[in-house]
Amino acid sequence: MADYTNATFEEVREVGKGDFATAGQGSAAFKNTLKKLGVGSAVVRRVAIASYEAEINLAIHSDGGKLTLSVYPDKIRLVSEDIGPGIADLDLVMQEGYSTATEEVRMLGFGAGMGMPNMKRCSDEFDLKSAVGKGTTITMDFKLG
Amino acid sequence: MSVSKIYHSVKLEHDKCVGCTTCMKNCPMECIRVRNGKARILYDLCIDCGQCVKHCPYHAKVAQTDPITDIFRYEHRIALPAPSLYGQFRNLHSADNVISALLSLGFNHVFEVARAADIVSATVRKMIKTNPNKPLISSACPAVVNLIKIRFPELLPHLANVLSPMEVAARLAKEEYSKEHGVEIEKIGAFFITPCPAKMASIHEDSKTYVDGVIAIRDIYGLLTSQMKQEVPDEVKNMEHASWRGVNWASFGGEGSALGYSNILSVDGIHSVITVLEEIENGRLSDLEFFEGSSCLGGCLGGSLVFENTYVAKNNLRKLIERMRNREKEEGTAKVVEPRDDIEQYAPFEPREGIKLGGDISEAIEKMEKIKSLTKSFRGLDCGSCGSPTCRALAEDIVQGRATELDCVFKLKEKVEQLAREMVDLTNL
Numbered sequence: 001m002a003d004y005t006n007a008t009f010e011e012v013r014e015v016g017k018g019d020f021a022t023a024g025q026g027s028a029a030f031k032n033t034l035k036k037l038g039v040g041s042a043v044v045r046r047v048a049i050a051s052y053e054a055e056i057n058l059a060i061h062s063d064g065g066k067l068t069l070s071v072y073p074d075k076i077r078l079v080s081e082d083i084g085p086g087i088a089d090l091d092l093v094m095q096e097g098y099s100t101a102t103e104e105v106r107m108l109g110f111g112a113g114m115g116m117p118n119m120k121r122c123s124d125e126f127d128l129k130s131a132v133g134k135g136t137t138i139t140m141d142f143k144l145g
Numbered sequence: 146m147s148v149s150k151i152y153h154s155v156k157l158e159h160d161k162c163v164g165c166t167t168c169m170k171n172c173p174m175e176c177i178r179v180r181n182g183k184a185r186i187l188y189d190l191c192i193d194c195g196q197c198v199k200h201c202p203y204h205a206k207v208a209q210t211d212p213i214t215d216i217f218r219y220e221h222r223i224a225l226p227a228p229s230l231y232g233q234f235r236n237l238h239s240a241d242n243v244i245s246a247l248l249s250l251g252f253n254h255v256f257e258v259a260r261a262a263d264i265v266s267a268t269v270r271k272m273i274k275t276n277p278n279k280p281l282i283s284s285a286c287p288a289v290v291n292l293i294k295i296r297f298p299e300l301l302p303h304l305a306n307v308l309s310p311m312e313v314a315a316r317l318a319k320e321e322y323s324k325e326h327g328v329e330i331e332k333i334g335a336f337f338i339t340p341c342p343a344k345m346a347s348i349h350e351d352s353k354t355y356v357d358g359v360i361a362i363r364d365i366y367g368l369l370t371s372q373m374k375q376e377v378p379d380e381v382k383n384m385e386h387a388s389w390r391g392v393n394w395a396s397f398g399g400e401g402s403a404l405g406y407s408n409i410l411s412v413d414g415i416h417s418v419i420t421v422l423e424e425i426e427n428g429r430l431s432d433l434e435f436f437e438g439s440s441c442l443g444g445c446l447g448g449s450l451v452f453e454n455t456y457v458a459k460n461n462l463r464k465l466i467e468r469m470r471n472r473e474k475e476e477g478t479a480k481v482v483e484p485r486d487d488i489e490q491y492a493p494f495e496p497r498e499g500i501k502l503g504g505d506i507s508e509a510i511e512k513m514e515k516i517k518s519l520t521k522s523f524r525g526l527d528c529g530s531c532g533s534p535t536c537r538a539l540a541e542d543i544v545q546g547r548a549t550e551l552d553c554v555f556k557l558k559e560k561v562e563q564l565a566r567e568m569v570d571l572t573n574l
Binding site for chain 1: 298428496500504507511513514517
């Protein structure tokens, strides 16, 4: 994936472990930002779905992390970074229906095993890096124009 | 901000406005500003929901509707009562009493909008079966449709492509009347008796509408009560009537419950509607068959142009519906209403501009940066003293040239303190 260091607009949202009450606020804020910037509605919706999935994943699976939205004139980059626990099997996690979510989380209507596949489906470029004991970084790019 | 070409029903009575910010605080679209002591609406974002009309303590926000005398512009006059009109009367035996009263006010004919609602229900029920964009979203509440056009354009394909019951009623009423009496359609005036300012705006926007005027329920309520009688003429009794399901459209959830599907969601109150539309936009509700959003709490009975308290009206309507259901049971005459495929919207739903900062993406990004840093420089109390609803909105107003930094009372205080210090320093020289 090409490296972009000069973000022209950046918005960061911290998501704590188990933050279900506020999960979704970040993606809602991102959505409003993109609409104000005049980004086309089809792209906005794809970013909305991906950022919502990422936000929920951080709340369910991570020990805490953050979502960063960066807008460049030709693309949008969404990065989800967390501080652990990391993913052991990166192939398994991309399989539809695979989930390690607890019964409690499933009762809340999450944990259907569609998070990662949805994020990949919505983005134009998708990159997943993870190290057990360290953390996970998901980078998603969405082309503009 | 560009001048909106879209007609709006909600207007400000300048002399009555004291600049108190109540309307600004209650506007779900954050599109009211108080400048120079008077409220003004940024019409590009206004969805005509009427929240400001409802909340203004000085009655300075008004919804423009037509006076009843307007009906006499036409040789033949048809009243189209919204089902919420029936909820305004206590112990209403039957809708016929209201219909008779409307006739004695000078209408030649009455076509119940609830009857058209029955047709719309049947049509939407059929649509759900083949709908590819789940959930199908009701297009009945014009404020919600406006909201989707501005804030959720990606959900426009979800909107049910069907005319509103008001429009269906107007068209069928005119067609029926014209046929029966041998009168040209142009000579017939159809007047909607409305609980809602957004309906007024929607007919002005639609050049193909069959509705010729809109009369507020609260403007006609007094006249109607003076004409209410127990006796009903035979011609009214023999009219084709709406079912209780159609009448129930006036209540929040009534439209959805008439469909006979269980996986539907009905939401009232514009703020709650926004939160659920967010969920739909996030792809969280793609198993849902139907979503019905009503801008007003309590559905159309909570409209800003009704007379009776929403909850009292709800009880009135519930009792009327009970009577109607009992009669249906006794007579065993549950009517089957067929769907129609000729009641599609006259034009496709188009997105409305208004939310964008403007310019190309690089320009917009630059503006967004400025808004972000300005917002940080404010206290974040969202006090509204500056005349913008939040600190963030003020930052945007400054960047868009609609306000200045010193509109913020805290910034002003800092500035005055700084000037005072400078004065002291000068005198000490």
